[in-house]
Amino acid sequence: MVTRTITLPTPDLFDFDQCLFFLDRGYDECLYQLSDRLVLRAIEFEGTLIPFSITEKEGKLLIEIESSVTVEAQKQVLAYVNEWFDIDRDLSPFYELLSVTKSLKPLLEKYKGLRLIGIPSLFEALCWSVIGQQINLTFAFKLKRRLVETYGKSIKFKGHTLYHFPSPESLAALDEDYLRTQQYSRGKIKYIKNVAEAFLNHGLSKKALAQIPDFESRQQTLTAIKGIGVWSANYALMKTLHQPEAIPFGDTGLTQSLYNLKIIADRKDEPAIVAFFEEMKGWEAYTVFYLWRSLAG
DNA sequence: GTCCAGGTCATCG
């Protein structure tokens, strides 16, 4: 196989290994593969899967793709990597905020250069938020793998099989009885179908959502889907649109980390959580991401 | 055995 390498300079305050640590958390992830410092993944472009790999060397990302891919597809891969690792963001204001917030200073020192690793596909983010509701992450990844391997397409690249998240079409037609045998609850199956139908029948798309100007209306567009509550809506807005003010209220990991850092004394004290985020205006989503990161030590 | 996980909805009072 003949490949071509594209280099992408990394910005200040970017640390590939911090990002790798997040990607490699020991969970049974099925939407990308890791091999040493190489990240492998496939995106879909005009109906075909485009596989690529990413590594870093001397302050540059090296992105490898098959040399036969079109210029347009190559652009899509670059755009995807850019979004996935939130490369274009200037983190310096966030780090200034962290440095003046005493309780958060350790986060800055420990995770410097960590980017908000996103989920560029809105459909994938919403389905993942449904899958992850109320169950531990080990189990959630297991459920996701079953869904992806059953309904998603895959392609081989550099000795790895790379799966792509299923389309709304394929999940709107999912086999409920089969997923029941795969330990999906009735609720999750219905909610995933609802999300798929919102895309197919109600005009939901990442583009349409991004065109809604204000945060509350975006959130309402998502919570209108049965199965998407405030947590899921904000999770998706944070991971897909990098919406700064999206805070997944009710998240157990979030409250746990705030408790660990002694920012709140009582895990049920929501006003204290709201007050804390008042201090982080514009960087709430990043703060949440760093707080989650802090749970892994 | 118990309790809680990267929640949400339906169904009460």
Place this chain on the structure above:
DNA sequence: CGATGACATGGA
């Protein structure tokens, strides 16, 4: 309205 139970399973 706010409170409560069901959902499915695994790990501590």
